[in-house]
Amino acid sequence: MDTGTHVVMGVALTGLATLDPQVTPTFAAVATGVMIGSQIPDIDTVLKLKNNAIYVKNHRGITHSIPFTLLWPLILTFLIYIIFPGVDVFHIWLWTQFAVFFHVFVDIFNSYGTQALRPISNKWIQLSIINTFDPIIFVSHLIAILFWTFGVNAGIAFGTLYIGLAVYYVIRFILQDAIKKQALKQIQHEHNPVKIFVAPTIRFMEWRIAIQTETHDYVGRSYGRNVSFNDVFKRQTFPNDHIMAHAKYDENLRAFLSFSSIYRWEVTRIDKDTTELRFIDLRYLKNGHYPFVAILHLDDDMKVTQSYIGWVFTEEKLMKKLAA
Incomplete structure (x- = not known):
């Protein structure tokens, strides 16, 4: 939290x-x-x-x-x-x-x-049933604290609070399970889903969804029980040994791979001397953008010259961080 x-x-x-x-x-x-x-x-x-x-x-x-x-x-x-x-x-x-x-x-x-x-x-x-900041949990605590401050017995004020939150957590589990089933139903033509990520947003009825199958990655959101996939990516094999020879030792990339469970990658030649290797976490799509990334710039010998891991919401800010 x-x-x-x-x-x-x-x-x-x-x-x-x-x-x-x-x-x-x-x-x-x-x-x-x-x-x-x-x-x-x-x-x-x-x-x-x-x-x-x-x-x-x-x-x-x-x-x-x-x-x-x-x-x-x-x-x-x-x-x-x-x-x-x-x-x-x-x-x-x-x-x-x-x-x-x-x-x-x-x-x-x-x-x-x-x-x-x-x-x-x-x-x-x-x-993954509670957002890092959950307004219902926060406000309900404030209300219970306010009642206690005005003289309501602590057992009644906070006992009621945590009984209510226990019910709330159960409801969140039920909602998450229903959304998982609906999301998998919509891609039932796929065989053997490998991973499924269903996590809450700050809005009670809106959840983030990322599903990895043997052939594709599906990324989207649910609004109530309605699941909508914004992006579908064909699964890629891992970058070849030539590209990863030095990149695999970079601390930013190692941290990304230890944390991210569903991701894709891109290799782009950005100028005559530099190749960019970008790993993109698919779990945090927001407003059409994937903000959690690991970026490596490689020279012609595929040695890392710059790298970055973190949350970036615009390309301009990313370039500033790489240049820092």
């Missing part, structure tokens, strides 16, 4: 913590642990300062793993005990642990996902 949603979830968990009679004497310490615990797995956002490749490859990776989900609360509890000496360490740890776990848990429901089972498995868990 986005930072704002994790913040309001932290406030809600802080409200729930007041139901624990052992929290009252140490409320400030527990609230500190819960609010920081609700954010700390995303500390890997600082990797953006290094470069996009490292960020794409590692965001929501080790910091959301089993060891770190257990380690963060211990670190925070220790630091909080230094700031608030003599407080109830067990209950600070308990609620901080719940906040960290809850952060990692809710992140598995969007399309970016997490490596929450690492080191048991490095597989990305991405259930």
Whole structure:
């Protein structure tokens, strides 16, 4: 989820913590642990300062793993005990642990996902039923917090909130399954779909769709139960060894291939000295444009002279980033 949603979830968990009679004497310490615990797995956002490749490859990776989900609360509890000496360490740890776990848990429901089972498995868990920012989830938290602020019992305010959201998540699963079935029905002439990606947008009834079959890639959207495919691409074999001899070692391309599951590629001669190799993620079509790409410029010996990975919404901005 986005930072704002994790913040309001932290406030809600802080409200729930007041139901624990052992929290009252140490409320400030527990609230500190819960609010920081609700954010700390995303500390890997600082990797953006290094470069996009490292960020794409590692965001929501080790910091959301089993060891770190257990380690963060211990670190925070220790630091909080230094700031608030003599407080109830067990209950600070308990609620901080719940906040960290809850952060990692809710992140598995969007399309970016997490490596929450690492080191048991490095597989990305991405259930893709909730958009990174979901207005219904965010606003419902604000309403529950407002009721709590005006004196409604925390159990009633936040209990009602999370029962309602549990129902909401079930509805999202049902909608996603219905859209998958409808999308596959519309390409039933194809044999053996290899991958299918159905992920939400910020609009409740609009979903992104990308399907890879043995022969074609289908990209489109659903509006309610109506599925419309905007683009159909014939499947390509991977770029030949001559092109990939040096490109396969480029950190931007390696990051792209580790993250993207449905993509196509293009090779273009852009001037007498430069060949462009472009990998395009097909999962994020928006307004006729595919914004998530990896771009490599190669010289006549197929050595990489420039490369970039990231979200770009115009060619002009892309060229500026490559030139930077």
